Amino acid sequence: DAALSAAPTAVAAPAAHEAEKTGETGATHSLAKCGYWFEDAGDVVKLTVPLADACTAGQFSKELVECAFTRTGFRLQVRLANGVHVLAIPELAYFIDPEASSFTIRSASKRVVLSLAKQDPKRSWSKLTPL
Numbered sequence: 001d002a003a004l005s006a007a008p009t010a011v012a013a014p015a016a017h018e019a020e021k022t023g024e025t026g027a028t029h030s031l032a033k034c035g036y037w038f039e040d041a042g043d044v045v046k047l048t049v050p051l052a053d054a055c056t057a058g059q060f061s062k063e064l065v066e067c068a069f070t071r072t073g074f075r076l077q078v079r080l081a082n083g084v085h086v087l088a089i090p091e092l093a094y095f096i097d098p099e100a101s102s103f104t105i106r107s108a109s110k111r112v113v114l115s116l117a118k119q120d121p122k123r124s125w126s127k128l129t130p131l
Contacts, residue, residue, distance in 0.1 A: 027083035029054065031076065036087065038128050043121040045096075047114040047128070051078060054085045062105050065112055069098035071119070076103070076112060093127050095119035 031049055038047040051060065066077045073090040100117035118125070 029083055029085045031078070031085045031087035038125070040125045043118060044101075045116040045118065045125050045128070047116060049076060049087055049112045049114070051085070051110045051112065054078070054080060054082075060105065060107050060110050065103065065105055067103045067112075067114060069096065069101040069116075071095050071098055074101070074114065074116070076114065078112070089129060091130060092116070093125060093130050094123055 031051070031054065034050050034053050036047060036049045038045055064079045066079075068075045070090075072095065073088070073092050074096075075086065075088040075090075078085045095118075097117040097119050101115060102117075103112055103114045105112050
């Protein structure tokens, strides 16, 4: 299956998805600046978000990470000493199953890997967003 052997696709997120602002709890930063990539892995789309640039000091653990999935997108939030780092993609190219979607963290490499469960597992994802 070509979808399983395809190389991950690097994605530069549009700035419109993320806005930097200063709130009462500190600064909010866009994880889109760190870059991310995705690959179609059969029943799921794996999206990897490197955090090494954002997570320059201190420990990185699952307790610092939250991810909310909807049928059309997701919002990843990582709380670090220098503020909250967010990657929000409200409109994916295709629908996902939010209950079956999940995330894992890779502490050593400081990465979050999202597993976006496809609503239609037979559909190949060549792009992450409709644009």
